[in-house]
Structure formats: structure tokens, C-alpha cells
Amino acid sequence: MNEAVFPQPAGEPVAQPTPAPPLGLLAELTHRCPLRCTYCSNPLQLDGRSSELDTETWKRVFSEAAELGVIHIHLSGGEPTARKDIVELTRHASEVGLYTNLITSGVGVSDDKLDALLEAGCDHIQLSLQGADAQITELVGGYRGGFEKKEAFARSVVERGFPLTLNAVIHRMNIHQVPQMIQKAVDFGAKRLEIAHTQYYGWALKNRAQLMPAREDVDRTITEVEEARERLKGTLVIDAVFPDYYAKYPKLCNGGWGARTLSVTPAGRALPCHAAETIKHLEFWYVQDHSIADIWSSSPAFEAYRGTSWMKEPCRSCERRHIDFGGCRCQALALTGDAANTDPACIKSDMHQRLGEIATTESSAVVDPGAAVYRGFRAG
Ligand code: SF4
Ligand code: FES
DSSP: OOTTTSOOOSSSOOOOOSOOOOSEEEEEOOSOOSOOOTTOOSOSSOOOGGGSOOHHHHHHHHHHHHHHTOOEEEEESSOGGGSTTHHHHHHHHHHTTOEEEEEEOOTTOOHHHHHHHHHTTOOEEEEEEOOSSHHHHHHHHOOTTHHHHHHHHHHHHHHTTOOEEEEEEEOTTTGGGHHHHHHHHHHHTOSEEEEEEOOOSHHHHHTHHHHOOOHHHHHHHHHHHHHHHHHTTTTOEEEEEOOGGGOSSOOOGGGSTTTSEEEEOTTOBEESSTTGGGSTTOOOOBTTTSOHHHHHHHOHHHHHTSSSTTOOTTGGGOTTHHHHTTSOHHHHHHHHSOTTSOOTTSTTSTTHHHHHHHHHHHHHSOOOGGGSOOOOTTTO
């Protein structure tokens, strides 16, 4: 909950005080990636290599973030290890006191590179899992040989005594493999597995018809996860995020808009959440022009939906407004045309029933999984 960040009495929404510092920074170092996942939440218009921030700017961003109070940095992308300076950036993040989490596909990370990253101070590695076997991994990620490379990378991480988390994004193409993915996490020696149902932004929204799972399949995964959690106590921790298209209330997205985290794109745009660029009227500041502290306290994009004063009904007078802050602004925009509307995942939204109908219709339609649009610079 966010009351601690924005302490407010119940009643009429009021203007927000200066926000508490962010806890996390998602550094999207590059949009380049060997994989072409159909569920990717990156924007359709990817930042090209020539527009990427240089090493010194990223280092300044990391220093400013640490100074402001950020604790966790997520080195992400695209594939962050596609950056030639990834070891130098990791070292700098560690030196300024950030807990450094590398989010990687594991494809193309040699043992030498892994050793260098660990020596540079990387604290945690999160490896993506597209499926439990080569066939599904290649269908989802559009990369031949990806599964075998991921398996080898996972083993290399674990052999070095390093904690490994696997992140499996679940959708119609792989939902039948949840038990096998749990078993793979055990076989790989991972300490933690995140079962995260697809959030529909970017490429995932474009491919929603191919990705939307049926409600009964989602319900089955809940049972499968609960059973595995019990059975694997002490061996594997399983976190799960279930799809809000079938939910009653929306999720608290990113810990609340401008409340806990910020993202920086490869080209330097500072965003309140990774999908915020879909909200076209927002004015985003660039890290080349503003410090992280200024962006956090004063950027118009961060101010736009911070706290509760921007809310319309039914959120404005709802008893849950300090719990979920009206849900996801990006999903509200994508589904209702107005980012200030209640997230349709909420039962109080006029669109809620329609959302359930969309999910049911799309998940029951016969689709060719191969017809999904693979992420790529040209395809966007
Ligand atoms: Fe959350 Fe708004 Fe729904 Fe209330 S009406 S539960 S604040 S999304
Ligand atoms: Fe942008 Fe939820 S992804 S607010």
C-alpha cells in the first residue's frame, strides 16, 4: 500500500506533498535483443543503437539515483548484455551502493562475461524462460537454440554458487507447460521462480489475440502453483502474478504512479512506468537534460497521475483508492482511450464486463500461434 508514501486522510483528494524517494530504477540499457518474444512489453517503436545513452551518462544516472535513495537497479532491455560496457556499468552501479539485478535472456552470455559481471558486483540474476522445452521456447522467442543456451547459462550461474531467479511470462502458447517450467526451475537449481501472466502492453497488446489464455487454464495454473509451493517448500520460492483481465480489482501497478520506481529508456527518456510512452500527451524529460532528482520531483509525466487528485469517479470516492491507485494508467488508456479512467480490470469500471468478454472471445478463438508478430526493429 502507498499510504506511507502519500499519507492522506480519507475524504476529498488533496494535492500531493513532495514524493518520498524512489526505491527502484529500471535501466533499459538497450532495446537490442537476440530474442523476438511475442509477449515483449517494450514499445513498438524501439530505440535504435545510435540513440542509446553513452556509458558516462548511464553512470551519472546511477550515481544520481543512488544519491536520491534508490536501492535496487534492474539492468534490463532488450538484452542488457548486448551493451559492450555492461561490465563497466555493473561495476559502477555496485560502487555507488545499488543492489544490482541483471535481467537477461541468458542467450549469448559467455562464461567469461558471466565471471566478469559477478566480479564487477552483480548481486542477482533473473533469467527469462519462454517455455519448458526447445519447441515452445523457439515458438515464443523466435530464436533457434534458445532453450539449450538458457539451460547452459542457468547451470553456469548456479555452478558459481550464485542465486538464480527464473522469470516465466505465461500466456496461451505456454500455459500448458507451467508444471514443467516449475520442474525446470528445480532442475536448473534456481532459488526463485516468477510465474507472471502476460501484461498487455507493447508487443503483447499487439499479439493479445494469440496470447490470451482461457479462464479455465488460468484457474488450473493457480492450483498448479499452489500445489508446487507446498511441495517445494525450502527448495524453490514461487511468486505468481495472475492476469487481471479475469480479476475483480486491478493491481497496484509499479507500486503506484511516481511512487516507488522509475524507468529510463535506452535513449534517456525518464518514465514513471515502462509502458508510459503509450500515453502520448505526457511530457517526458530526458536524463541528458535533467537530474534524476529533478525528474522525480518535478517532471510533468511523473506529476500527471501521482497520488489521487487526478482521479475521476468511481476511483475518486472509492475506499480502495489508496490501495490500488485506480489500477494501471497504461491499461486504462489502451482499453478506454483515457488514462485517467478507472482501469477496466476493476469491477466498478463501466468497461469491466466488456473486458471479460474480450478475454473470453479472444481466448476461445482458433488462432495460428505462428501468426503472432515477433518483436523487432522493422516489425514495429
Ligand atoms: Fe481501485 Fe478505482 Fe476500482 Fe476503487 S474504483 S477499486 S480505486 S480501480
Ligand atoms: Fe504504466 Fe501500469 S504499465 S501504469
